[in-house]
Amino acid sequence: EPEVTQTPSHQVTQMGQEVILRCVPISNHLYFYWYRQILGQKVEFLVSFYNNEISEKSEIFDDQFSVERPDGSNFTLKIRSTKLEDSAMYFCASRAGSSAAYNEQFFGPGTRLTVL
Amino acid sequence: ILNVEQSPQSLHVQEGDSTNFTCSFPSSNFYALHWYRWETAKSPEALFVMTLNGDEKKKGRISATLNTKEGYSYLYIKGSQPEDSATYLCVNAGNNRKLIWGLGTSLAVNP
Numbered sequence: 001e002p003e004v005t006q007t008p009s010h011q012v013t014q015m016g017q018e019v020i021l022r023c024v025p026i027s028n029h030l031y032f033y034w035y036r037q038i039l040g041q042k043v044e045f046l047v048s049f050y051n052n053e054i055s056e057k058s059e060i061f062d063d064q065f066s067v068e069r070p071d072g073s074n075f076t077l078k079i080r081s082t083k084l085e086d087s088a089m090y091f092c093a094s095r096a097g098s099s100a101a102y103n104e105q106f107f108g109p110g111t112r113l114t115v116l
Numbered sequence: 117i118l119n120v121e122q123s124p125q126s127l128h129v130q131e132g133d134s135t136n137f138t139c140s141f142p143s144s145n146f147y148a149l150h151w152y153r154w155e156t157a158k159s160p161e162a163l164f165v166m167t168l169n170g171d172e173k174k175k176g177r178i179s180a181t182l183n184t185k186e187g188y189s190y191l192y193i194k195g196s197q198p199e200d201s202a203t204y205l206c207v208n209a210g211n212n213r214k215l216i217w218g219l220g221t222s223l224a225v226n227p
Contacts, residue, residue, distance in 0.1 A: 004159070042217050042218070042219055043160075043205070043217040044217075045215065045216075091159065091160070103165070104150060104162035104165055105162070105215070106162070107159035107160045107161075108159055109157075109158065109159045110159060
């Protein structure tokens with residue numbers, strides 16, 4: 001069964017360093033998402049991506065964040081200069097179809113980012 | 117704002133017990149409600165997408181109902197098994213591309 005994959009599973013970095021979190025969505029899906037969950041808090045939407053551009057982003061997704069789909073299979077989230085408060089579990093998701101609300105999203109296993 | 121509240125926050129039941137928990141959401145401008153199941157160390161897995169008032173959906177021993185007029189959905193598990201232990205997340209999907217998540221109900225089923 002097709003699944004969303006994410007690498008690495010755990011990333012430890014120093015504050016101020018750049019990190020790139022990688023995701024491989026399900027191959028025929030068209031819409032891609034990043035979410036994060038800070039320990040003990042709700043899952044928070046970061047950004048959605050369709051047709052090679054950002055379609056929506058939250059207040060969290062500031063200039064330190066960027067997303068890219070460099071080669072038609074990978075979908076990456078870059079944090080340019082990490083802060084302590086960026087420590088969280090980051091989930092990538094993808095979905096097929098055009099009706100945003102009606103179609104379920106498929107999630108990857110997450111990358112746990114720890115900023116020291 | 118599509119805020120979602122779930123209750124109870126956590127639940128412990130014995131194997132074989134049936135259980136249910138609640139998701140409440142703003143009833144105005146409703147579009148769709150998703151239920152996800154999230155086991156520790158795994159990714160969230162979609163259970164149901166519910167759109168119509170009065171919807172009732174079932175997957176094995178798990179079922180869900182939807183009342184969009186009063187803004188709530190119930191998730192039922194019949195004859196709970198240890199493998200049902202997980203966090204059950206309710207998600208409000210507005211008519212845009214992002215999902216608004218509840219905090220979840222954490223279910224532990226004791227054998």
